[in-house]
Amino acid sequence: MAEVIFPRLALVGIGLIGASIALAARRAGVVGEIVVTTRRPETLRRAEELCLGDRYVSTAAEAVADADCVIVSVPVGACGAVAAEIGPRLKSGAIVSDVGSVKASVVRAMQPHLPGTVSFVPGHPIAGTEYSGPDAGFAALFDNRWCVLTPAPEVDPEAVTLMVAFWRALGANVETMSAEHHDLVLAITSHLPHLIAYNIVGTAAELEGGIRSEVLKFSASGFRDFTRIAASDPVMWRDIFLNNKDAVLEMLGRFNEDLATLTRAIRNGDGDTLLDLFTRTRAIRRSIVALGQDTAAADFGRNDHAAAETKRAQEETPAD
Ligand SMILES: NC(=O)C1=CN([C@@H]2O[C@H](COP(=O)(O)OP(=O)(O)OC[C@H]3O[C@@H](n4cnc5c(N)ncnc54)[C@H](O)[C@@H]3O)[C@@H](O)[C@H]2O)C=CC1
Numbered sequence: 029m030a031e032v033i034f035p036r037l038a039l040v041g042i043g044l045i046g047a048s049i050a051l052a053a054r055r056a057g058v059v060g061e062i063v064v065t066t067r068r069p070e071t072l073r074r075a076e077e078l079c080l081g082d083r084y085v086s087t088a089a090e091a092v093a094d095a096d097c098v099i100v101s102v103p104v105g106a107c108g109a110v111a112a113e114i115g116p117r118l119k120s121g122a123i124v125s126d127v128g129s130v131k132a133s134v135v136r137a138m139q140p141h142l143p144g145t146v147s148f149v150p151g152h153p154i155a156g157t158e159y160s161g162p163d164a165g166f167a168a169l170f171d172n173r174w175c176v177l178t179p180a181p182e183v184d185p186e187a188v189t190l191m192v193a194f195w196r197a198l199g200a201n202v203e204t205m206s207a208e209h210h211d212l213v214l215a216i217t218s219h220l221p222h223l224i225a226y227n228i229v230g231t232a233a234e235l236e237g238g239i240r241s242e243v244l245k246f247s248a249s250g251f252r253d254f255t256r257i258a259a260s261d262p263v264m265w266r267d268i269f270l271n272n273k274d275a276v277l278e279m280l281g282r283f284n285e286d287l288a289t290l291t292r293a294i295r296n297g298d299g300d301t302l303l304d305l306f307t308r309t310r311a312i313r314r315s316i317v318a319l320g321q322d323t324a325a326a327d328f329g330r331n332d333h334a335a336a337e338t339k340r341a342q343e344e345t346p347a348d
């Protein structure tokens with residue numbers, strides 16, 4: 029039996045991520061009592077039906093009293109208001125964390141409301157799906173995925189050590205970095221891809237009737253992959269773009285420049301430019317698959333095609 033890391037864990041927000049934390053923490057046996065709270069009474073009832081916690085309370089202030097660790101799992105735009113509510117009720121010595129997909133703005137919104145007697149260790153598990161709500165949670169979500177922690181340099185190292193141990197127990201690999209660096213990296217690896225997916229599905233939806241119905245009919249191609257991402261939660265993603273504005277605009281600027289180069293290559297019949305890029309991108313895909321970080325294969329049941337692709341990539345990618 030694993031050692032208990034937090035005798036009392038409070039989960040504020042119990043959607044895909046909050047529910048997955050509850051299930052993974054139970055699976056690992058690293059928490060004593062799990063106290064759950066969320067904004068809407070019907071979601072709280074559903075969490076109780078799913079047995080995600082041990083106690084269910086209607087306010088965040090009530091949930092965090094006496095908690096050793098509080099994890100806030102709400103859309104990033106709501107983190108500041110949650111911190112304002114829980115701040116005065118936090119136990120001295122408690123650890124406060126979050127799971128937001130953006131870090132610097134969440135730190136700016138939450139930190140001022142947290143008393144000096146608690147340790148703030150912001151986090152971001154880089155694992156998820158296009159589904160939301162407590163029913164979407166599953167214990168294996170974080171297995172072999174990264175979780176990034178962004179504590180300020182002055183934060184008690186013992187609190188950081190406990191959060192690292194907690195996420196490792198949940199199955200994740202953990203890395204720490206600054207909030208600003210996190211936001212730049214995630215802008216290109218996660219935020220921009222979602223923006224591109226929302227945009228291409230939106231563009232297809234705006235096409236005239238005849239073409240649009242053909243797009244849906246023949247969508248078992250690249251377009252289908254974009255529709256999965258574009259089905260992600262609208263509120264969550266609105267908040268991500270509003271809160272990681274600078275980094276996303278920086279990456280979008282570079283993206284637009286590269287797209288202009290490709291546009292020119294197509295217009296000029298410059299096959300070499302196309303071939304060069306497509307060859308390099310194929311190698312990148314194969315090295316990601318070889319590292320075992322292919323989400324589709326890892327999270328959603330490995331089909332024969334994905335398994336074959338992983339094997340081929342592992343054979344082709346020299347181990348270092
Ligand atoms: N969905 C994903 O794939 C991932 C999401 N994240 C981050 O995790 C956080 C939660 O996302 P999910 O669990 O996917 O969302 P979700 O929509 O499944 O759950 C959100 C929870 O927050 C509560 N909530 C919503 N608005 C609120 C408000 N204004 N005040 C208080 N509570 C509110 C909801 O009742 C629900 O319990 C977000 O900050 C997101 O950026 C991080 C990694 C992956």
Ligand SMILES: O=C(O)C(=O)Cc1ccc(O)cc1
Nearest residue numbers: 129153154155156157158218
């Ligand atoms: O479903 C997908 O493809 C995702 O990219 C999930 C995801 C969404 C948001 C995050 O901050 C991290 C992971």
